Amino acid sequence: MIAIKQEYLPHYTYNDYLLWEGKWELIYGVPYAMSPAPNKKHQWVQKKILFELEERLKKCRLCSVFLPIDWKIDEETVVQPDLLVVCGEKKEGQYLEKTPAIIFEILSPSTAFKDRNLKFELYQAAGVKYYCLVDPEKEKVEIYQLSEKQYQNKFETQNEDFWFEIENCSVLFEFKTIWEL
Numbered sequence: 677m678i679a680i681k682q683e684y685l686p687h688y689t690y691n692d693y694l695l696w697e698g699k700w701e702l703i704y705g706v707p708y709a710m711s712p713a714p715n716k717k718h719q720w721v722q723k724k725i726l727f728e729l730e731e732r733l734k735k736c737r738l739c740s741v742f743l744p745i746d747w748k749i750d751e752e753t754v755v756q757p758d759l760l761v762v763c764g765e766k767k768e769g770q771y772l773e774k775t776p777a778i779i780f781e782i783l784s785p786s787t788a789f790k791d792r793n794l795k796f797e798l799y800q801a802a803g804v805k806y807y808c809l810v811d812p813e814k815e816k817v818e819i820y821q822l823s824e825k826q827y828q829n830k831f832e833t834q835n836e837d838f839w840f841e842i843e844n845c846s847v848l849f850e851f852k853t854i855w856e857l
Contacts, residue, residue, distance in 0.1 A: 689751045703794060705752040711786045718782050721812045724854040725759050725780055729847075736845035739763040739777065746771035749802055755795065758782045758810075763843040777842040778806040783813075796820070800827045806840055815855045 687705040699710035714722070722743075729741045740763075744756040748771045761778040779799055781791040791809060799807050800822065807820040807827060815834050820827035831838050835852035 687752075690748060690754060691751075693754055699756070701756055702752065702754045703798060708790070710756070711784060714782070714784060717812045718784055720857065721810060721854050722758055722780075722782055724856070725782075725810070728849060728853050729759065729761060732847045732849060733761070733845070736763075736843070736847065738843050739845060740765065740767060742772070747776065748773060749798075753798070755798070757795075761840075761842065763845075775803050777804070778808065778840055779804050780808045780810055782810045796827065800825070805842065806830075810854075817851055817854075 688702055688707055689705070690702070693700065693702045693707075696707070701708045701710060713719075726741060726743065733739050733741060739761050742760050742762065744758060745760075746754050746756060747760070748754050754771070757776070757779045759780040759782075760772075760776040762772055762774055762776045765772055765774040781787070781795060783791055796807065800820075803822065803825075805822050807822075809818045809820075811817070817831075817833055818829065819831040819833075819838060821830040822828075833851050835855070837848055837850050840847040840849060
């Protein structure tokens with residue numbers, strides 16, 4: 677195997693990212709092309725999670741739910757989680773700046789490795805309180821909660837309820853609702 681010095685490899689910033697066509701994420705200066713449009717089941721599950729979050733957060737005026745939107749972590753990292761809950765962020769602007777309280781990534785064969793490894797470590801380092809990996813094929817959800825700057829596997833389920841404790845809100849999420857067709 678031939679080793680290439682790191683300084684010879686391309687490195688990009690947010691300003692470069694703004695010029696690109698198509699859908700991209702930028703993680704530590706490395707560009708990642710986004711997958712083609714997700715399949716029907718992925719989109720169905722995403723929609724059901726959105727509806728459940730919207731319904732459950734009605735009473736929590738501090739928090740907002742977003743579908744994929746640029747979250748600019750720093751000048752070298754911009755990601756677009758499948759769904760996220762942000763508390764106390766202004767709704768104007770081109771991108772999110774505040775760290776989300778909850779991120780849902782819906783796994784697909786082309787994104788599972790990145791979601792389970794690279795994004796897992798990225799979200800942990802950024803201080804995302806809850807990271808939820810949703811597997812639509814197995815109809816399973818893994819919830820990781822940040823504790824002392826490390827994710828702990830807090831909960832795995834197909835159809836049980838889970839309480840998310842965010843800001844001044846407690847949100848009961850009924851996971852059985854996201855699989856119903």
